[in-house]
Structures are given as C-alpha cells and as structure tokens.
Amino acid sequence: xxxxxxETGESGSPARLGRVALGVGLAAQASEDFREMxxxxxxxxxAGVPMPDVAAPFASGMMFLAGLGIALWRAPRIATGAAxxxxxxxxxxxxxxxxxxxDDRSGERLAFFGNLAMLGGVLVLLRExxx
Numbered sequence: 429x430x431x432x433x434x435e436t437g438e439s440g441s442p443a444r445l446g447r448v449a450l451g452v453g454l455a456a457q458a459s460e461d462f463r464e465m466x467x468x469x470x471x472x473x474x475a476g477v478p479m480p481d482v483a484a485p486f487a488s489g490m491m492f493l494a495g496l497g498i499a500l501w502r503a504p505r506i507a508t509g510a511a512x513x514x515x516x517x518x519x520x521x522x523x524x525x526x527x528x529x530x531d532d533r534s535g536e537r538l539a540f541f542g543n544l545a546m547l548g549g550v551l552v553l554l555r556e557x558x559x
Contacts, residue, residue, distance in 0.1 A: 451499025458492035504557035519543040
C-alpha cells in the first residue's frame, strides 16, 4: 500500500476510480442543475420545497462541492456527509414515485433508484472517510 493509499483509506485503483467516477458524476449533475436553474427551481416548487428559489441553488451548490470533494478526496468527511444528506433529502422529497402521477411515475422511480444507488456508494465512502 502506498503512502497516498494510506491517506485516502483506499487499497487500490478500482476504489480510487470508483470514488472519482462517483464524485465527478455528482458534480456533473449539479452543474446541469445550475445550467437549468429555472427548471430546477420550478421542479422544487412543484414538489412543495419551501423557498425553492433559495433551496435549489443551495442544494445544487452543496452537491457540486461535495462531488468535487469526493473526487479529489479533500475534506472527505464533510464532502461525503454533504452528499449523503443531499441524497437522502432529495431522494425522499423530490422523487417520491409512490405519490407521482401515472405519467411521471416511471421517471420518478428511475430517479429514486438512481439516487439510492449513488447513496450506497456515498455511504461506503463515508465509512472510508472515518477510518
């Protein structure tokens, strides 16, 4: 194990590659939300999010920074904690497919389970951050 692996708590390239892929994916999704912020705010408003014009940019910014922190493994406890918090809140409030209209249910289900998979990866990395 190299000195760098000891610092990151990782024992090989697959773990590092997975961490970078997850972090870049989270940051890229957040940057898409920023590019389409009017739609992001409107979507948050339709889900009943309080102060969506503040909450949506804040959440997207938090996810962008969390993704970068995970990819670069900087402040990993904060980055993974922020990503986990974001995913738990957004997944349960924004992608509640069980309450969605029939036309929207399939897309919301896909988003829900995609976020659930990302949350699983983030939780593994959260554990690594505390080793």
